Amino acid sequence: MAAKDNRQVGPEHVAIIMDGNGRWATRRGLPRLRGHKAGSGRVREIVRACPDQGVRFLTLFAFSTENWRRARTEVVGLMALFRRHLRSEADELFDSGVRVRFIGERDALNPRLQTLMAELEDRTRDNDRLHLTIALNYGSRNEIARAAARLAEAVARGELNAKDITADHLGCQLETADIPDPDLVIRTSGETRISNFLLWQSAYAEYEFTPVLWPDFSADHMADILLNFGTRERRFGAVLT
Template sequence: MACSSLDISAECLKLSQRKELPKHVAIIMDGNSRWAKAKGMPRIAGHREGAQSVKRCIKAAIHNNIEWLTLYTFSSENWRRTPEEVSDLTSLLKYYLKYEARQLHKEGIRVRIIGEIDRFDRKLQDEFSAIEQLTKKNNRLTLTLALSYGSRGEIVRAAQRIAEDIQQGNLTIDQVTENVFAKYLFAPDIPDPDMILRTSGECRLSNFLLWQSAYAELIFVDTLWPDFTENHFNAALETYVRRERRFGARPGL
């Protein structure tokens, strides 16, 4: 069952003693605007509070020895929002990267960026490069930020690059397999997510990791992202370990 409510309990804090946890968790961080609206606050207040949830989420991932954490930070569709909100979002992103980079590095976190980053201004692109360079040798956790990211666009881009290689004689049609196609995606070295979590009660992927999520366990929770805590993260992991992953095989095979 894809949609599942979460039981937050002390049992969730003992996950290290349970069966295998996901190596890669991806999160659609939804609900910032609704959180702010419910409190009579401007949208940017929800995004600021959501940044605090990111810190809590990273802490929970490290505590549970998660190796890869991918966050849907800024979708390609976000560019359609009002210029004021786009400006607020990019300014908050600049602030976060500038002031959190050294702390992330200190904690042994490697930061990766995926998406159409050339749509951001040059100064922000430089911040992306700087944090990736600073943290590239860290191995405690790989934190991937999906920025100006849309999975359909990623797949189209991969198909175009494959077509170019075929046209140039570097590849034949018969050589195009699933494994080869995957190598043309934004970050082919990042493993597919074992678990995708979405907050705010919405039960859809919203153009996020469509290719990579083929066999991911999907978990949807009602909690708005700014209210998301370490206990919510642990509860999602508890739901994950209760499931049987069969990858299309029959039970017992």
């Protein structure tokens, strides 16, 4: 997507790496899954707050392609939590005008979870108050590789000349092609890496790394970060006069 005007005050699209659930639980002597359950409550709070804070697009990194390496009990518990959360939140998301979509490699997910995802996407398709994208079994390098493969197939079919391929061609093949690129990427828990999340889309995003663990990250924390975003001068490679 094209870069936005540098005069924009608040971010239209915020992407969040929701990190720190396990550490939150461990510090309290609790099983890691208790941290994930606490974190799901924060998802609800942030989703509710976004429209009033001027955010129209919210992307949440829920589970990466690398997270399968975690202990089996944690992965199984997480998948069960995802299913319960989609069932319990479906009515409120619909009634609140939230459109939900998922990005990531669905084939590896439990069929029941895939069904719930598709049903929620279909049910909320016409909502427009907030566009919520959930990255589930998502890895940005894999997404870019799949996009490149689709372009290669188009070249092989004679539909596209390889020398004519531009960045826009590849961007249009990404799963996020129909939404704006993130203006702001937030990572909670104090880690300062982006962990294979929206690498292409975040080329000109602003970043905010906060030490707050995700289960403690409130709408007030979000509001403070958005206020700080408004003080930044976004140049998109240009020199402003």
